[in-house]
Amino acid sequence: MSWLNVSRPMVILAPMDGYTDPPFRRFIKHIEPRAVVFSEFLSAALAAGKPSLAPTMFRVYDDERPVVIQLYGKDPDHFCTAARLAEEQGAAGIDINMGCPAKKVVAHRHGSALMREIDLACDIIRSVKAAVSVPVTVKTRLGWENDRNLIPFALRLQDCGLDAITIHGRTYSQKFDGEADWLPIYALKDALSIPVFGNGDLVTAEQAQAKLGNLDGVMIGRGAVSDPWLLQRVCDGFAGNVGAARRMLPFSHKVKAWKRFAQMAVATNPKSERHACQAFRKFLVRLHKDLGLSPEVRRPAVQVATLEDIERVLDLFLDASQELSSVV
Ligand SMILES: Cc1cc2nc3c(=O)[nH]c(=O)nc-3n(C[C@H](O)[C@H](O)[C@H](O)COP(=O)(O)O)c2cc1C
Numbered sequence: 001m002s003w004l005n006v007s008r009p010m011v012i013l014a015p016m017d018g019y020t021d022p023p024f025r026r027f028i029k030h031i032e033p034r035a036v037v038f039s040e041f042l043s044a045a046l047a048a049g050k051p052s053l054a055p056t057m058f059r060v061y062d063d064e065r066p067v068v069i070q071l072y073g074k075d076p077d078h079f080c081t082a083a084r085l086a087e088e089q090g091a092a093g094i095d096i097n098m099g100c101p102a103k104k105v106v107a108h109r110h111g112s113a114l115m116r117e118i119d120l121a122c123d124i125i126r127s128v129k130a131a132v133s134v135p136v137t138v139k140t141r142l143g144w145e146n147d148r149n150l151i152p153f154a155l156r157l158q159d160c161g162l163d164a165i166t167i168h169g170r171t172y173s174q175k176f177d178g179e180a181d182w183l184p185i186y187a188l189k190d191a192l193s194i195p196v197f198g199n200g201d202l203v204t205a206e207q208a209q210a211k212l213g214n215l216d217g218v219m220i221g222r223g224a225v226s227d228p229w230l231l232q233r234v235c236d237g238f239a240g241n242v243g244a245a246r247r248m249l250p251f252s253h254k255v256k257a258w259k260r261f262a263q264m265a266v267a268t269n270p271k272s273e274r275h276a277c278q279a280f281r282k283f284l285v286r287l288h289k290d291l292g293l294s295p296e297v298r299r300p301a302v303q304v305a306t307l308e309d310i311e312r313v314l315d316l317f318l319d320a321s322q323e324l325s326s327v328v
Pocket residue numbers: 014015016017018019039040041070097099100139168199200201202219220221222223
């Protein structure tokens with residue numbers, strides 16, 4: 001079954017460089033099997049130039065399916081080869097990044113730069129469509145400086161056979177400033193015949209419900225890093241289960257789940273335990289920030305090098321958060 005036939009409205013984990021690798025995607029899917037997960041953006045040129053990397057780059061585990069692999073680049077031939085390799089590894093869909101605003105990405109005519117090169121963007125879509133049998137989608141922004149070209153741009157991509165599109169409600173110029181604007185996304189949905197997903201600034205199930213409008217689903221990024229249970233609450237909200245959508249789990253329950261996530265991240269890291277633990281530090285820092293803990297508790301979180309270190313830090317967080325709540 002195509003991932004686009006998952007029941008609506010869909011709840012999607014956003015592609016996030018450095019975060020949405022297999023362990024985090026599987027963590028999210030263990031919590032909420034109804035969610036669809038996207039990989040972080042992966043280089044089409046790298047995969048096409050070194051196909052032996054494909055089994056590691058595009059690794060998909062059974063318990064995270066369906067996984068959409070996101071590619072970035074500018075060369076239609078690279079996209080074509082990379083998409084084929086990703087499909088062979090089990091990708092349920094190929095998403096093309098046309099929204100990354102990072103300077104070095106745009107300087108190479110990748111990411112957001114493709115919004116200003118419509119002919120090239122269309123060539124890429126046509127090439128990938130011809131190369132794979134899974135859905136081909138795009139994630140982009142409202143536009144370069146404003147949303148005036150959003151509908152014409154998306155209509156051209158739709159004419160090239162695009163299967164669905166996700167819009168982050170900011171322009172390239174905004175980067176991550178200001179608030180995401182969802183109104184142009186609703187207007188786009190009215191103009192297109194393919195599924196349209198909205199993205200930007202969702203951190204509660206209530207917000208997701210309020211922003212959904214006429215769209216086919218929502219995509220959630222930073223909110224899921226801060227609180228991996230958010231997607232579950234959003235799915236519950238969409239299913240009309242208001243009580244579950246508001247439920248907040250005790251931190252002790254979450255600590256157990258974070259420990260299982262750490263164990264999985266270490267056990268499946270293709271390099272080493274140390275590498276997996278270093279990559280885990282950013283989650284601990286995020287957790288620390290959200291809990292509002294003291295600086296002393298933060299230090300060991302940015303030094304973890306073994307699974308035992310991570311478990312010790314999580315226990316420390318639990319103790320500190322209990323002390324904090326008893327003070328309040
Ligand atoms: C750390 C980080 C990495 C990101 N990496 C990607 C990426 O690889 N591909 C992509 O299309 N968007 C990427 N994004 C953008 C997110 O997918 C999303 O569009 C953005 O964060 C807005 O959604 P949110 O408010 O739910 O986080 C990234 C965002 C962050 C914060």
